[in-house]
Amino acid sequence: MLNSASSNLIYIASIILFLVGFYAVAARPNLIKKIIGINIMETSVFLFLIGIGTKKNGAVPIIVEGVKNYINPLPQAVVLMALVVGVGTTALSLILAVRLSESEKEERQ
């Protein structure tokens, strides 16, 4: 039991992170906190993807004479791309949040 928990630690961590993020998105009215929540969720998914690709004692996926046990490079590539996209989305969401709060401020005045 303990053994399986420890080997699945990365998945358990990503599930917890996902739930934390989801709580922030669903339950917080503050827009910035929502965005932070989304980012936490995003991180958890990245963690999960990297977890899929890892191997025990796996080497860096670069072809070197004599090394046969590689980490799967594809999930890492996916995460790399997703990180880039994530930055863009976060930027856009922050802009929207700022605009929204500005216009609400105008409304109040």
Place this chain on the structure above:
Amino acid sequence: MTQTINYMVLPVAAVVLPAIIGFAIFFTGRNKKLREFLSLIAALLSLFFVATLYFVLMQGNTDICFPICLGQDFTLCFRADWLGMFFAGITSFLWLVSVPYSLKYMEIKSSDSEGRFFGFFTLSAVSAIGVTMAGNMLTLFIFYELLTVSTYPLVIHTETPAAVRAAKKYLIYLLIGEILILFAVLSTPGFGEPRAFSKIGVMFPGIGPKMLLFIFFSYIVGFGIKAAIFPFSNWLPTVSVAPTPVTGLLHAVAVVNVGVYGIMRVILNVFGVELTRSMGVGVVLIFISSATIIYGSLMALSQDNLKKRLAFSTVDYVSYSILGVSLLNPAAFVGALLLLVNHAFLKLSLFFCAGAIDIQTEKTEVSELSGVGCKLPFVSTCFAIGSLGLIGVPLTLGFVGKWYLWRGPLETNQPGVIGVLIAGAILCAFYLLYVVYVLFFGQSKVSLNCDGKLSWLICLPIGIGVAGGAIFGVFPKLLLPLINPIISCYFGG
């Protein structure tokens, strides 16, 4: 070879060409002359095609069928056979008759969207003809729904709150019917094949008796709503707020006839006489139509509004034809068809009379019509003759039709039906003759402001309608060559 292709295209042309003209009418705008011309041409065209098709049929060509395959289970099929052409003939002839009336009527009741009115008027008539030209259930359904859709703007045309309410009621009633029909059509095997209409009906493989009954009654209720059978008949009187040409042509002739036609197709072509008999559903239909006759007559008696009274009378009268079909007896079927012709001609002129009285005196209630008979002698006389024809006094088509209809229950020994027929005739005499009595002998309290001059465009259609009823009454033989092939087709000689 060219000859064959030529007449195969006729059923399509009879629908498509007038429809194109109908669309053109929308764009006439302020050009009144052009609109009148186009409306007349559309009606003339369709009558021409129907007459030609009749001619072709009489030459012995029974297989005038034009399928247009659009995909798997999706074939539009235009076809002319004796039953369909019978209805197409009534509709296209009376359409032509009512065009001048409606042009004049709408001119008097001036409104600014006449292009819309006549466009949809033409399209409705075309869709009614399209239903009768349909060669399979899918095509029939499509035109059936188009008929509903294109009459909706006509009902709502005056845009008064009453008209809007009536139009909504109309739409909801008919759409529910259409949904039932669509369901039934899709459950019918071979509904979308080119030649789905056969004499013996389609086979229903793998469909249990309960499901079969369900499909049957979906059809009957669906078409019955349009034919205004008893629990679903309330829309018909309500839509009499529409302009008179609409109530006259569409609701007394085209729409309800299409309903009856649908029921006939279902019994004769989809299920077949044999299957219908063995399912034992005839009794239910007889019961429903009898109930409708009594209900319609009683309601007509209690109406003061002339058009509503006539509308309930339509409810009453159309059910005679449904009764005639559901007796599943050749004589009664002849009666049903004769009564349909009779009703179509006479009810059209009665409605047109009501419209003419409305134009001249602006009176719509029966109780206000006292003494109109002296001011408008022609219209009132026509009304009287038409009423007598509907009641079925001898030497009218109504008499001949009812005589045939009586033979049905007499042959099959159904005394209850006879009772209904007698009661129906008496009630019909009461509610129509009362109007005639008021017209001619009522004590006029208020002086009517009317000059008694009616345009010949209004009088001619009324006269033709009444004359048609009278001529066919004296010489019913004129109609029999058109009816006999239908009988021999479905009831075997």
Place this chain on the structure above:
Amino acid sequence: MNFVSQLPISIVIVPLTVAVLISVLLSSNKKAAFTVSFLAMLFCFVSALLITITVSMKGSFAYNVSGWAPPWGIEIVVDRLSSFMVLLINLVGLLAVIFSKDYVERKLDSKKIPFYYVLILLLLGSMTGFVLSGDIFNMFIFFEALSLSSYSLVAISGDREALRAGFKYLIMGMISSLFVLLGLGFIYSVTGTLNFNQIALGVGKLSDFTVIYTGALLLITAFAIEAALFPLHVWLPQAHGRAPAPVSAILSGLVIGVGIFGIIKVVYYILPVVYSAGFVVIFRSLASIGIILGAIFALFEKDLKVILAQSSISQIGFAALGVFLFSYLGLTGSILQILNHALAKSALFFSAGAIIYGTGFKRLDEMRGIGKKMPITMGLFAINLASIASIPMTCGFVSKYLLCLGAIKQGLWGLVGIILLGSFLSILYCVRIINCIFFEEPKFKVEVKEAPLGMLIPLGALTILTVIFGIYPKIAFILIEPGVKEILSFLR
């Protein structure tokens, strides 16, 4: 053939590149921005036409970007279905760009106009990319690009309601793209590939389906958010209602249809042994609830564009229902419904846009009797409403007819009832709009003129197509039929 084989990549790259070029070079010249984006879309449309013709004659083909074969390289798959979708996207996209010219001129801050075209091109290009992707990862990338540009377009006008709608859409959209990523991980972890064809091959060899089910469900959920299927539709009415009209036309007509396309791909390529699976029932019932609820909400909304948006939820429910029928008729009906919805709903939003352009009216009760003042625009509007209400002789009838027939042939009587009830309700809300627009006396005091030609042309083109596909659906069948059969062959 050699020339055509290069088109699939250029149809994706051209709009994206042009978008970048406009934002760099033409950011202050709105006329040039329009012209360039119009030309780009024209090119895409013509290419899409060529691709579709080639595919329908010679069968599907694949294009490996820069020559790398599938497991490593990016594969663009042009099969019959995706070529059809590409044609649809670029057709409506081209018309939307034409329509935009007059609309944004009046309704958008002139500084924003070039960027508006940038975003439209990004949206259309990434949609094309999404449809043509042969593997899930590229789908994800294009999905993100698509979503980003749609959030921005919803919020572009900058007023508070639009910003709020955009933000709501953004939150939902980000969650949806996370689900794509997550599902992608699950699928990769058992099949070792992200290429659809290879997944389809790999799934058959698996002994345990739990992981692949989870992955597929995550992907379906993600695309269901984009397609606004029932419980995940909450963002749609506001987003589509508040966006500028041509954007609403693209979002409502294309983006949710593309979401359904994504679901089709996942369901037919990835899901193993779907027939017996209990969740099919769940998806069918959710689609049914969406059909009915969307129509009922549309009956009670006041803002014309929000009514149209609610109706989109209902209409796209039909398409989703067809996907989950797993039959030839169901899938054909579903794709025809996507086609019908793309044509009719875009045209409806165009007309709503024409009203807003001419009068500024948004609420239905403001525009009473407007049909008498703008007869051509509103006449076209009415024909498209008829298509949504599935009146015969329009495309909408054909699609719902096929769906209903499919359900009857499978003996799913409950769904038959839902489809019939759904079309009944859709007629009711369409009649409500028609009554208000045509059968009332105009009371407004504003001078109302017919929409300008630049708006009428796209509107008319879409209407003509709706009617052609309604009267002669064989054209659509010829395009769709082989594609549907191709996809159904993946069903295990």
